[in-house]
Amino acid sequence: MRTLIRNGTVVNAGGAVAADVLVDGETIAAVAAPGLLDTAFDNIDNVIDATGKYVLPGGIDAHTHMEMPFGGTSSADTFATGTTAAAWGGTTTIIDFAVQAKGTSLLATMDKWHEKADGNCAIDYGFHMIISDVNDTSLKEMESCIDAGVNSFKMFMAYPGVFYATDGEILLAMQKATETGSMIMMHAENGIAIDQLVAQAIAAGRTDxxxxxLTRPPELEGEATHRAIQLAKVTGAPLYIVHLSSRHALAAVAEARNTGQNVFAETCPQYLFLSLDDLARPDFEGSKFVCSPPLRPKDHQTDLWRGLRTNDLSVVSTDHCPFCFKDQKELGRGDFSKIPNGMPGVEHRMDLLHQGVVHGEISLARWVEISSATPARMFGLYPRKGVITAGADADIVVYDPAATQVLSAATHHMNVDYSAYEGWELIGRVETVLSRGAIVVSDGAFHGREGHGRFLSRELSQYLV
Known part of the structure; x- marks a missing residue:
């Protein structure tokens, strides 16, 4: 099937240009000046008029947690519901985290996540691997994971007794990453100190x-980020800091990058738009905003936006890990430490970041760069993904920058009973979404299907020097 997208403004990380796009089957066949493709190809089956609209590469959310076990429950979105919601919001690829349990192998973990995802995803998907048990076997299995297209490995300096890795274990995994060219991803918070602060708060009756x-202060994110960077420097490993939330952590990343070290970082929409004030909402409403690292005081947002402009923050992902307010978040009534950590967001990332364009925080091209092009390059998918160019997968979003919408749990498609942005009016909206040439969203309706999405075996990062 051939689809011609006419009269739009094609936006890539390099800039915007008036152009038409021809899709042939699952790939982009041509990008040309307006009108040139009208008669250049026969048998055009479908024409999409993109007058006044942006034509973007599909978004890549490089940090999601579908069906993830946590704190005695599991995140509320399945791979089917979560990828459908992602498509509604203009995201056409996710990279989810396969979670190794203590005492299990990495390869068995990968198989388990394939069982969850394969045949159920509405868009394309890949995996990162969470290493929670560092030993000779798991270090060797990192090589097999890379051969299977999973070449990024997340570790935790937080959650003692669950995911926590010692500095020695981190060093061993980093040495393996240096040997293989793979990427270490780090949840950088000082979990040992945080656990002490949590215990003190609960003992004092501070349970909201x-x-x-308040018990996960930004200084402890900054300290852990600095420590992870030093371990990476000693071992020569590339390092990607996930869900960076504070100016303290950002300063450590910027300092390392200024010396040429292979250190990268992502932030998330919740840290750009929400704050500690939301965590303080009364009547347990604040539990809706519990995630780790936590939301920070509002003044950190200015630094994060600046970091996006300077490229000290290279990617915006969601850390999508939804837990319903009823029955899940409520597990922590009377003890904040039992509130499942995570927030919904996979459906709204592209729209929220567009507000940064509207308000002059980032350029139009930078919007595409941090939401699509850089994730593709960072995690070995470019130029198959992340760009509107001939030969790339036809993952395309037609975006109306003038439309308005109001976010609400009543209308979103994520499998969660609240919205972190309830009642927010946004400027801009996804109009049409193509995933590998198939129209999955159009005219306010979903036309995709479970099982359309394919597993992506990824190459190594293109940013390592």
Whole structure:
């Protein structure tokens, strides 16, 4: 099937240009000046008029947690519901985290996540691997994971007794990453110190959700980020800091990058738009905003936006890990430490970042760069993904920059009973989404299907020097 997208403004990381796009089957066949493709190809089956609209490469959310076990429950979105919601919001690829349990192998973990995802995803998907048990076997299995297209490995300096890795274990995994060219991803918070602060708060009767933020201060994110960077420097490993939330951590990343070290970082929409004030909402409403690292005071947002402009923050992902307010978040009533950590967001990332364009925080091209092009390059998918060019997968979003929408749990498609942005009016909206040439969203309706999405075996990062 051939689809011609006419009269739009094609936006790539390099800039915007008036152009038409021809899709042939699953790939982009041509990008040309307006009108040139009208008669250049026969048998055009479908024409999409993109007058006044942006034509973007599909978004890549490089940090999601579908069906993830946590704190005695599991995140509320399945791979089917989560990828459908992602498509509604203009994201056409996710990279999810396969979670190794203590005492299990990495390869068995990968198989388990394939069982969850294969045949159920509405868009394309890949995996990162969470290493929670560092030993000779798992270090060797890192090589097999890379051969299977999973070449990024997440570790935790937080959650003692669950995911926590010692500095020695981190060093061993980093040495393996240096040997293989793979990427270490780090949840950088000082979990040992945080656990002490949490215990002290509970003992003192301070149990409301806001204490989640107060007992995980930004200084302990900054300290852990600095420590992870030093371990990476000693071993020569590339390092990607996930869900960076504070100016303290950002300063450590910027310092390392200024010396030429292979250190990268992502932030998330919740840290750009929400704050500690939301965690402090009364009547347990603050539990809706419990995630780790926690939301910070509002003044950190200015630094994060600046970091996006300077490229000290290279990617915006969601850390999508939804837990319903009823029955899941409520597990922590009377004890904030038992509130499942995570927030919904996979459906709204592209729209929220567009507000940064609207308000002059980032350029139009930078919007595409941080949401699509850089994730593709960072995680070995470019130029198959992340760009509108001949030969790339036809993952395309037609975006109306003048439309308005109001976010609400009543209308979103994520499998969660609240919206972190309830009632927010946004400028801009996805109009049409193609995934590998198939129209999955159009005219306010979903036309995709479970099983359309394919597993992506990824190459090594293109940013390593």
């Amino acid at each position: 959700p806001v204490e989640h933020g």
